[in-house]
Amino acid sequence: MIFQHQILEAVINNAYEWIVVVDEKGNIIYMNKNYCEFLERKQEEVIGKHVTEVIENTRMHIVVKTGKEEIADLHYIKGNYMIANRIPIVVDGRVIGAVGTVIFRDTNEWKRMNSHIKSLLLQLQTYFQEWTENNGAKYTLTDLISCSKQMEELKEKVKRIADSDISVLIRGESGTGKELFAHSIHQLSSRSQKPFVKVNCGAIPEHLLESELFGYEEGAFTGAKKGGKKGKFQLADGGTIFLDEIGDLPLHMQVKLLRVLQEKEMEPIGSIKTVSVDVRIIAATNRPLEKMVEEKRFREDLYYRINVIPFVIPPLRERPGDIEMLAYHFMKKIAKRSGKRVNAISAEVMKLLRQHVWPGNIRELENVMEVAVHFANGETITVDALPEYLKANSSYQMKGKTLKELLEETEKAAIQQSLQRCGRDKQKAAKELGISKSAMYEKIKKYGLS
Numbered sequence: 001m002i003f004q005h006q007i008l009e010a011v012i013n014n015a016y017e018w019i020v021v022v023d024e025k026g027n028i029i030y031m032n033k034n035y036c037e038f039l040e041r042k043q044e045e046v047i048g049k050h051v052t053e054v055i056e057n058t059r060m061h062i063v064v065k066t067g068k069e070e071i072a073d074l075h076y077i078k079g080n081y082m083i084a085n086r087i088p089i090v091v092d093g094r095v096i097g098a099v100g101t102v103i104f105r106d107t108n109e110w111k112r113m114n115s116h117i118k119s120l121l122l123q124l125q126t127y128f129q130e131w132t133e134n135n136g137a138k139y140t141l142t143d144l145i146s147c148s149k150q151m152e153e154l155k156e157k158v159k160r161i162a163d164s165d166i167s168v169l170i171r172g173e174s175g176t177g178k179e180l181f182a183h184s185i186h187q188l189s190s191r192s193q194k195p196f197v198k199v200n201c202g203a204i205p206e207h208l209l210e211s212e213l214f215g216y217e218e219g220a221f222t223g224a225k226k227g228g229k230k231g232k233f234q235l236a237d238g239g240t241i242f243l244d245e246i247g248d249l250p251l252h253m254q255v256k257l258l259r260v261l262q263e264k265e266m267e268p269i270g271s272i273k274t275v276s277v278d279v280r281i282i283a284a285t286n287r288p289l290e291k292m293v294e295e296k297r298f299r300e301d302l303y304y305r306i307n308v309i310p311f312v313i314p315p316l317r318e319r320p321g322d323i324e325m326l327a328y329h330f331m332k333k334i335a336k337r338s339g340k341r342v343n344a345i346s347a348e349v350m351k352l353l354r355q356h357v358w359p360g361n362i363r364e365l366e367n368v369m370e371v372a373v374h375f376a377n378g379e380t381i382t383v384d385a386l387p388e389y390l391k392a393n394s395s396y397q398m399k400g401k402t403l404k405e406l407l408e409e410t411e412k413a414a415i416q417q418s419l420q421r422c423g424r425d426k427q428k429a430a431k432e433l434g435i436s437k438s439a440m441y442e443k444i445k446k447y448g449l450s
């Protein structure tokens, strides 16, 4: 028993927190070593003293009177704000004292700890981002939502070709899901446990492309990192490299890329040693590569090398059957994320979605659904929640308007858009719309568009 008491005493005495215990009158019956040291008082000297004589701004004597605990209260002692807890000790329904603890010695310490945690989180985030960039095949075939025949055939094709090392060239307009397909191919391949590295050839400045792709040795150029840097090909070793926007690759880089593909080796900038790399290439583009080959802007040998399995994703307007499924998919996903109770799409909205030509493809549909869920007034998305440009086709907009009003609205919108397209050049806009210059001026005045 005595032994246990000693252990307890040692623990409390050395506790990181400062601890004080008072009786029902507010006299100190215990104060731990750390607290005494901070107050520069001796333990035996403070015992028995009223708490107000020992701790400035204390409220321990008040807590024994009110019987109400005070948690995380700011307490100013010796020029610092501390965070204090004061808890009454109740025995048989009667307050017989109180125990007080100070969690952080001062707010500076808290701030220091806070910023330490923040910097750790930031580091973690950077590592995580780097890791997902280099090992980041996030999607699989089940993430590809579709029911159209064209897309189902493409998914079948993915299953057939995934488990080989053959290069794949994915073609399709922006936002059709080229990257999603690239991820899926990697996930289904025997390389799925190895990195998936994406390189956006169009987004990296030309002078950095070579070092991004092939890396460099220490001291290769001024500003080169100590220890050198691995290029994306080395990072992707054993896995897959996804060369997005390959049509944007400058000719001299096309030569280097071809060499890696043919010889499976490369040299980092400034290195005399060749490095072997084993990567599968998936490339994507929206550019007319054949025409670029004719114009000598894309190397013919590289074209044949990457175009072993052509893979063409149709634009959304050519597979209207997918629109409803995708719209519901995005609605549910966005509603879940934003916590909004939206679970249906009105027939009129669905009609407008099917009529639209979707120049931005699935990415545009996703954005439209984001706006629609956000502005939905009830559980069903109705036309008023859609972005303005989609509403323009709506019969909803026509309700209660005369034919003259509708024609005028259309005319005004056409002129507005044409002026915008022609950089506000009225003569050019008039020509585009097939009206005379004077008619254009007249209408601009009529609709107050100048």
Ligand SMILES: Nc1ncnc2c1ncn2[C@@H]1O[C@H](COP(=O)(O)OP(=O)(O)OP(=O)(O)O)[C@@H](O)[C@H]1O
Binding pocket: 143, 144, 145, 146, 172, 173, 174, 175, 176, 177, 178, 179, 180, 181, 244, 286, 362, 363, 366
């Ligand atoms: N079939 C699909 N099912 C679900 N989401 C899709 C589908 N296709 C595309 N998406 C989504 O649409 C967006 C655009 O897709 P992705 O980035 O793969 O297109 P992309 O063709 O690579 O575009 P870009 O050429 O502009 O880079 C992404 O958010 C993606 O998740």
